[in-house]
Amino acid sequence: MSTPDVSLLGLGRMGGPIARRLLAALGELTVWNRTPAKAEALRSAGARVVSRPAEAAAPVTLTVLTDLGDVEEVLEGEDGLLAGWAAAGVARPVLVVHGTVSPVRVAALAERLAASGIDVVDAPVSGGPAGAESGALSVMVGGTAEAVDRAWPVLSLVGSTVRHLGPCGAGEVAKACNQVVVAATLGALSEALVLADAHGIDRRPLLELLGGGLAGSEALRQKGDRWLTGDFTGGGSMDNQLKDLRFAAEAAAAHGLALPIATTLAAVYQRAVDDGDGHLDHAGVALSVARHASGPAGPQ
Incomplete structure (x- = not known):
């Protein structure tokens, strides 16, 4: 299975080092951050920096955001991921939620987005920034087998211990x-x-x-x-x-x-x-x- 096109939204203390690691491994990555300066810092490393979440709507889209409300915010509106996937004609995209969020709410989000042909994989991580930089994170994965399989080539780059534990919410x-x-x-x-x-x-x-x-x-x-x-x-x-x-x-x-x-x-x-x-x-x-x-x- 070839590695799919990938984007990452959220370049904070965990998202930044994860993005740098993915860039080194993949050679390319689309990034977005609410504070543009953090994204611009990755341009010299080869990242494609975009100004709107809609432009980061890739077949496999990673979010490293603090709360589920932040994820929902980048999904909605004309500048959101939903509009971006539709405009780009991306069939059955996978949204990977790396943040630590409510297991109940992320399962509800997955159910809602599935009706629109979007798969949600929750994949919170443990290991801190040092683990993110070295790729030694533990990645706890929840989602359908098909969605996880499509995201797996990317998840295996994010962490060294990656386990699929069950349906969406199991990772959280x-x-x-x-x-x-x-x-x-x-x-x-x-x-x-x-x-x-x-x-x-x-x-x-x-x-x-x-x-x-x-x-x-x-x-x-x-x-x-x-x-x-x-x-x-x-x-x-x-x-x-x-x-x-x-x-x-x-x-x-x-x-x-x-x-x-x-x-x-x-x-x-x-x-x-x-x-x-x-x-x-x-x-x-x-x-x-x-x-x-x-x-x-x-x-x-």
Whole structure:
């Protein structure tokens, strides 16, 4: 199967490195971004830069946007993807949603667009910007077998671990599972540091020991320096971490499930956001954990 024509909309902290990787592998890529300067930065690398989403309506169109509302916005209107696919005569295009969005809502979007001959594949990713740059992302895929097959040559370039898990929405459920684990890991490490600090234990050797034992994790490997330097700027925000935990709660509620750990985590990250730290990297939950450690037990 030959690699189809591809476009990518959304060149933020994840979309930018994914686009650069696709450009290197494919030799060509159409890109659009709401802030034109980010798209223009890719022109010298060979990208075809367009000013309207309609001009980025390719047979396989990737969106790396924060929320499903952003995806729906680039679909509609005379400048939108729907108009672009129609004008270009693209038969049965595949819309790949790489953002972490509601599994319930993306499944509803897929059902709605299927009536217009458009397939939706949800394919959230995990691995951060470093994984996006190296192609080492995990890609969690939901959609019909036919649609996923058409998108697969591109998805296999985006990540090194790519798995088709079921119908549209399944990828987002898997991402919700991933985010529960990430949130729990960062929260637990934050509490461990509070305990170590109280006993005068140096953080650096402690983190080295944790990393070398059963407590080791990719989250610790990527975030360890932040806990040593106290620099929590950039990275995946606590606002987004909280959003993802809400999606996990939504997916659980759809099947009548109670998830007490995820519920507690949501309260912990909500407290950090309420503290004004929502814009910081999610490892910054350590600041809120430390801030409230001497108060009543449990999230407030």
